[in-house]
Amino acid sequence: MSSIDSPAQHQTLAILVGVDLGLPHFDQELEELGLLAQTAGMQVAARITCKRRAPDAALFIGSGKADEIKLLAQMHGATEVLFDQSLSPAQQRNLERHMELPVNDRTLLILTIFAQRARSHEGKLQVELARLQYLTTRLVRRWSHLERQSGGIGMRGGPGEKQIELDRRMLGESIKRTKERLQKVVRQRSTQRRQRNRRDTYTISLVGYTNAGKSTLFNALVKARAYAADQLFATLDTTTRQLYLGEAGRSVSLSDTVGFIRDLPHGLIDAFRATLQEAADADLLLHVVDASNPNFPEQMAEVQNVLREIGAADVPQLLVFNKLDMMDAERQPLQLQDTMEVDGLQVPRIFVSAQKGTGLPALRLQLAEMAKAALNESPEIIEADVRLGTIE
Template sequence: MSSSFQPENPLASALLVGVDFGLPHFDGELEELGLLAQTAGLNPVARITCKRRAPDAALFIGSGKADEIKLLAEETGATEILFDQSLSPAQQRNLERHLGLPVNDRTLLILEIFAQRARSHEGKLQVELARLQYLSTRLVRRWSHLERQRGGIGTRGGPGETQIELDRRMIGEAIKRTRERLEKVKRQRNTQRRQRERRDTFTISLVGYTNAGKSSLFNALVKARAYAADQLFATLDTTTRQLYLGNTATGAGRSVSLSDTVGFIRDLPHGLIDAFQATLQEAADADLLLHVVDASNPNHPEQMAEVQRVLAEIGAADVPQLVVFNKLDALESERRPLHLADTLEVDGRPVPRVFVSAHTGEGLSALRERLADVAGVSGAVESGLTPDSAAPLQELPA
């Protein structure tokens, strides 16, 4: 399959487009979309936003704004248009005809990043399933062998009805085969979980918004060398290591199973959530979730809400949590907390919170002590995660 998306081309430049429909999470600066574009290997050369009450059925943004985007693309030399929202197949086709340039949306951008980053057999299967499901609705443009005219957005010729039907059947069969292979992976994971349960292994999963520092915290805790970088979706594949917690409240040292999982992001494509069900099941089946938050990001409340939404979607909303506010070293002195441990209200219930810096190691000993207490006490989730021993809630200054 082919795509107009060219992440390997160093000259690929993108014009970013965002439409404000009055939703509270609208990113007026298109900062996150710009980071996604850079992660995928594109160079954002311009950004443009507009306000609408509802999407235009044909062009999503209306013909006037489309003309403005076309002019700006010509002035800046943009070779691709990226929308911060999801486009329907018809809107995407109409925009490409109107603008004369490839048009992609946030969904495909995330899919492309996942396709670049997946390393394990399971990860590649999961991404491939999501891509197949997405591209199946965009046969006319996405499958190169359907085009009579090579390159560009065809103005002459086009696919025949019979060929499209044949390819739809081909994609359907590919989706079925990929799902069957993922089911096999899921059964293998279930077998591994049952083995851990028989060994009475306490399992902890790291979850959080992308680029919150999960992999850095994972490496700091278990002295591992999992890939970590200051970029979105640095790692996709679940990594599990044993974490030795030293002496616990029961008087004996104990090891727990710690897993680093894929990061979440706003408007994570549903196809990816479905495809990564096998991996995300690690979070749903964990005894404890370490919800890692980038304390230095001013939008962390919205990011936390998005993580909670995805956790609910995968059936992990009731798993006990310990919130870890990471990147303490990146906070200005006036925004630093008075205590490294307190409680935070999440979805109406108090949840313990610990402030740490995976980079400098500050707060890690307090986090280890809390985890040791939780893992070492019988009925740990209930008795070890009570907020009674923590400091009261403290708000970070804006």
């Protein structure tokens, strides 16, 4: 099965490949992979899917399907093959030899987008760390051109081993340096959070699946100019602003964080832990959901998975079902505020359109009520901290 898109000049033409292994979230149309490819600056030439009970150890898809993809690439002039699943280094190397084309997977595609989008010093460091960690497993592939060399007197090990070991050591040193630099960022963020806590600031973090409209909502609430676009991973760097809530008579701290996505590479979760710590340390998570997307339950589940990984599963949430203006007529809610069960708990939910402004006054009121309730719960702790000199 394949669908052809008209190619554009000066862009990498890619064949998209998806393998249905019986998992519930399989994207039959490869829509998300196509959006990722376009976000990375590629043009989709064709899409092809197949079913397997389990991945082939050598080629992931088997030799027959690999031949079919090779012919499809030749037919459309494609210059790269992209898999919707993660490939092992051996599978990637074997596929490239079989198809005589560069073969990459979802993990590298996401890394590429993050590298293109990172703007802050911290974001660039985090992406670099994830890229280096990914490369350490791909060293054999990089030095496959040395395989025809034969050993001689005084040579030990297999072909190209010395160069591989040299690269591995260089990568290890680069990873160590990058981690040390990131640790400084973690300490700086920790200091900033302690200062906010001393000022008795209520902190709110926006979380959600990528392209759910978090940055648009952030801009609408705080009148900021954070970059927002209808694309995956439009924002990578955390932006924090003060949001004044008149109903509560105080300001709160609002942070916009990186969007989540299905099968977000673990290396990226580890690398972005300093950024994602904003969510783990928040008093409230605004879980922004694209209400117009029919797959929103699966997207919500992925966000919950990442929140568990970063230790933010127990932070109170407010569900913000965004893009109300784009919902089909038959799916419009009967009321704009209710509750929804998430992981066995009833969580308050509100429907809004960040683009049109619908529901934002009600959202601000809800935030004010939650902030007042949370801050009024712990006056004894605040007074104790004042006596100890921890609050200025």
